[in-house]
Amino acid sequence: MTLRVIEQFSLPGKAGRPNEDRCGHQGAFAWVIDGATGLADAPLMDAPSDAAWLAGAASRLFAEAALTQPHAPLDVIVRSVIETLVRRFEAERLRSPEHRYELPSAAMVLVREAQDRLEAVSFGDCALFLSGSGTEIGAKPEEEVQLFSRSRERERREADRLLGDPGHKGEALQSAPVIEFLRKVRNHQNIKGGYWVLGLEPAAAGHMQHFEASLDGPATGLLASDGFAALTLDYERCTPASFLLRAKTDGLEALGAELRHVENVLDPGCRLYPRFKPSDDATALLFELS
Numbered sequence: 001m002t003l004r005v006i007e008q009f010s011l012p013g014k015a016g017r018p019n020e021d022r023c024g025h026q027g028a029f030a031w032v033i034d035g036a037t038g039l040a041d042a043p044l045m046d047a048p049s050d051a052a053w054l055a056g057a058a059s060r061l062f063a064e065a066a067l068t069q070p071h072a073p074l075d076v077i078v079r080s081v082i083e084t085l086v087r088r089f090e091a092e093r094l095r096s097p098e099h100r101y102e103l104p105s106a107a108m109v110l111v112r113e114a115q116d117r118l119e120a121v122s123f124g125d126c127a128l129f130l131s132g133s134g135t136e137i138g139a140k141p142e143e144e145v146q147l148f149s150r151s152r153e154r155e156r157r158e159a160d161r162l163l164g165d166p167g168h169k170g171e172a173l174q175s176a177p178v179i180e181f182l183r184k185v186r187n188h189q190n191i192k193g194g195y196w197v198l199g200l201e202p203a204a205a206g207h208m209q210h211f212e213a214s215l216d217g218p219a220t221g222l223l224a225s226d227g228f229a230a231l232t233l234d235y236e237r238c239t240p241a242s243f244l245l246r247a248k249t250d251g252l253e254a255l256g257a258e259l260r261h262v263e264n265v266l267d268p269g270c271r272l273y274p275r276f277k278p279s280d281d282a283t284a285l286l287f288e289l290s
Helices: 050-068 074-092 153-163 176-186 202-207 226-233 240-249 252-266
Strands: 003-011 021-026 029-035 106-114 117-123 127-132 146-148 209-214 219-224 282-289
Touching: 003 021, 003 029, 003 106, 003 252, 021 050, 021 282, 029 050, 029 219, 029 282, 050 074, 050 106, 074 106, 074 117, 074 202, 106 127, 106 219, 117 127, 127 226, 127 240, 146 209, 153 176, 219 226, 219 240, 226 240, 226 252, 226 282, 240 252, 240 282, 252 282
Parallel strands: none
Antiparallel strands: 003 282, 021 029, 029 106, 106 117, 117 209, 127 146, 127 219, 219 282
């Protein structure tokens, strides 16, 4: 089997803000990284944003690792990338962080084609959609399309509660209660008893989600940040199976346009689909295995 990228696409969440998503591929590897919107009062890095720094640096390091250690276990590769990020952060930071919530972090999904199987690891809520494995995409029953992702149910419930406040106006991320909630959550990242993300803690590599699919024929896959996957997983405009089929037949740009139509035209006030940002960065990478 060989991994071939068909298309990749990335759309910023809002004009004037940096796109904190990254995607890339090298050899048998492909990945999507979704930098977490910063909550610090002042930047740590000399970059468009701390999250953009982390996502960009990690993407370049994954590309290097695909060339220098293509057969190493994925957790070894991710740990090595994080260790390098830590060294660069210490060398390049503008100031010392005062709170854990200030540390740059990201969700991600990383895949590798390995002869007769596809390996994947992830942090957070980036998604992998996979179909085929011996049949043309769309030919299998929809329930057989494999989805590898982590739910954002807690964030959705909290968004629903906070945005349900009659006094709420404007973007949620400018709301003090929302920022307070997110900072409390972020203070539990990459610590025992908390949750694990791509960031500045090498031990996180031992806490990734793992997924493996056997490949007995051609297959098609889609990697997506949660901002892109929202079209099916949050807004339910299509099933995961038809989402993957449309990615191949209509293209990623068309799906991105529909995504923004839902967010900017159908629900600009975040009431129909409660969320902390009207539009998130949206990134996807479509690939085939043959």
